[in-house]
């Protein structure tokens with residue numbers, strides 16, 4: 001039976017959220033956490049965007065030395081030959097790509113202003129796929145932007161051409177969140193049956209159905225005989241109403257009535273990392289996790305009404321579908337309520353030694369301590385908030401890679 005995989009797109013689609021963003025170090029920590037969690041792939045950024053190059057190359061180095069293994073790091077590009085060439089010029093080690101182009105009549109006429117016809121769209125995509133292969137890409141996903149508003153016949157033609165030219169996956173983008181679980185199931189199943197290619201489902205929440213649509217779309221791919229790759233973001237961050245939330249979607253495909261023990265994951269997911277990754281994303285984006293968020297919301301395991309509290313005390317399964325420990329919750333957390341020494345872009349060596357010492361990191365060599373201190377200051381310039389322990393530990397462990405992450409060299 002085909003399987004379900006997760007492709008997290010926080011570092012590409014999540015960072016497109018208006019008014020918000022992530023530092024390159026925060027993006028790197030997210031890649032590390034996604035890897036620890038067992039996520040198949042992280043769409044880690046934009047290889048044609050100049051200020052991403054050093055970050056992307058540094059993360060590929062982390063993959064080469066085994067830190068970011070086995071997760072696959074993939075870049076997002078427009079399906080245009082010149083973008084593919086630019087990507088390989090800026091990020092020579094990139095090996096996995098998703099190439100995106102609009103396929104709906106609305107976008108073909110509304111974005112390309114009648115200058116392009118459907119045949120042109122297919123041709124541009126084929127040329128981009130061929131260029132990517134020629135430059136050494138190991139895996140290619142082809143994205144149909146606005147697929148949910150695209151005619152079925154054209155989608156089949158487009159996806160078939162992508163497959164024929166060597167794409168390994170087809171991304172069905174419900175760009176505007178227009179689908180419902182019934183329509184996406186039927187459409188994705190038809191695509192899987194007619195094209196015979198593994199399908200990614202990329203769902204947005206404009207009508208409040210991103211997770212439900214992702215689950216239904218994945219079922220459509222599997223029932224049509226193909227592997228399903230669900231696109232998610234941390235805490236559902238993303239443009240407008242956001243994307244399918246990673247933790248909620250994992251819960252849905254592993255715990256729901258129709259999925260639990262019927263559909264299988266392609267990779268084991270360590271759900272115990274859910275609490276940590278969701279909290280970090282919330283801190284990094286500066287957006288609180290909603291109180292009623294599935295699994296990781298403050299109230300996800302809170303009970304106050306008499307009948308519920310009594311029921312849970314007798315047996316948690318009376319009112320809880322899954323255990324809080326499964327999500328890595330339940331540990332006491334240290335909250336500083338007294339004097340606090342925190343670190344910023346203008347901090348000095350003594351505060352730095354104090355903070356690192358609390359994590360049992362000491363520096364024998366004062367030159368080394370000053371080097372790490374300087375890098376931490378730079379990281380603060382970008383983040384504009386105190387770094388979390390894992391960020392500090394990362395800089396101390398991989399100063400050379402941190403240096404690359406923090407390097408922004410504007411074009412001359």
Ligand SMILES: [Zn+2]
Nearest residue numbers: 013175202204
């Ligand atoms: Zn999107």
